[in-house]
Amino acid sequence: MDAKTLCLGVLSREPATGYDIRKAFQNGPFSHFCGAGFGSIYPALRKLSEDGLIEECPSSPDVRENKKIFSITPAGRKALCDELANPAPLGFEIMRSEFMFRVFFAHMMPQDRIQALFNERKALYHDKLDIIDNLLKKNSILPGEKFIAEMGKTLITAALQFLEKNTETLFALTSPEIGQQP
Amino acid sequence: MDAKTLCLGVLSREPATGYDIRKAFQNGPFSHFCGAGFGSIYPALRKLSEDGLIEECPSSPDVRENKKIFSITPAGRKALCDELANPAPLGFEIMRSEFMFRVFFAHMMPQDRIQALFNERKALYHDKLDIIDNLLKKNSILPGEKFIAEMGKTLITAALQFLEKNTETLFALTSPEIGQQP
């Protein structure tokens, strides 16, 4: 699932600029299961444009110059449908967590540093929950979108609860004084 | 958190070949929260070697020729500790799921295709649970490792339960006959 398909997916909902698309990945409805940066988005938009899957909306006086609003074309919508229905085995299901990597090596870290990690991670989970809760408040939400938002909420809530329940257990098992052990 | 640090982390547990490291990311104790392919691992091992953070074990007659077993050096262990204790804000916490991306657009897909997706994803979750359960059976497991394995188990179980509980809800909300809607 490359950046082109991701952008096409975002644009299938409503016309948007490259900037808007990035927001959809950062804070928006896609933020908890996919993403892309400018370095992927702008090249993708160029290619999609060349292939006629999206097109630039005609400039209008009330829109800032050199701001490019793209909308999906019928061909683009078909391409997205085809890609979605593609029966090839599911590709990525990737969980990458620097938090987990660090906690994995808890025995090599000073305990106050682990504590800080936990607090930081809990705060981030709360932020993500807020984003999702806002999504769920919209009444225009489609079934698939709703399902995925609720799935995200469930997973993040589970992570949060796990952290809250098991923090003390971990601390009890790691000695406070151990920091560097070369 | 780059490939070098990831490899260093794996090697801090026991000496390993590039191939072993990849297995640790694919099926091993790191498989549910980080990863890297050969294209990242071998260059990382070369650089770590150049920097003296790991070293190649001397060849022995009972080990196959041109098989390179690396072990972490004291300098490498120190570098890992420093990196782990680094108080810079946590970097990645990335969830990328092609499954979620597709289900998000459930209204554009034939219902039997969604059903197939669900089954495929459930099977993968079960595989991952098996891997983690095997990790938890080892009695040499360290506290951090155990914590992360149990966190992974919790998250995957939550995902699985969510899918099982809510499949029917989603199906009820998406019309069976809708496939392509251009």
Add this chain to the structure above:
DNA sequence: ATGCTAATGTATCATGTCGATATGATTTTT
């Protein structure tokens, strides 16, 4: 024995992605 398949192992390449950065316009705050 012999052939066959799967697993082990190192390595590289084209392509794509990430994070940082540059640049400037517009809006909001002070």
Add this chain to the structure above:
DNA sequence: AAAAATCATATCGACATGATACATTAGCAT
């Protein structure tokens, strides 16, 4: 009116990914 935040496009180097190539070893069936 100045300052700060946000909006918006774009590119660059460094790195990651997935595919592929190639060779060895182990198991195992015929």
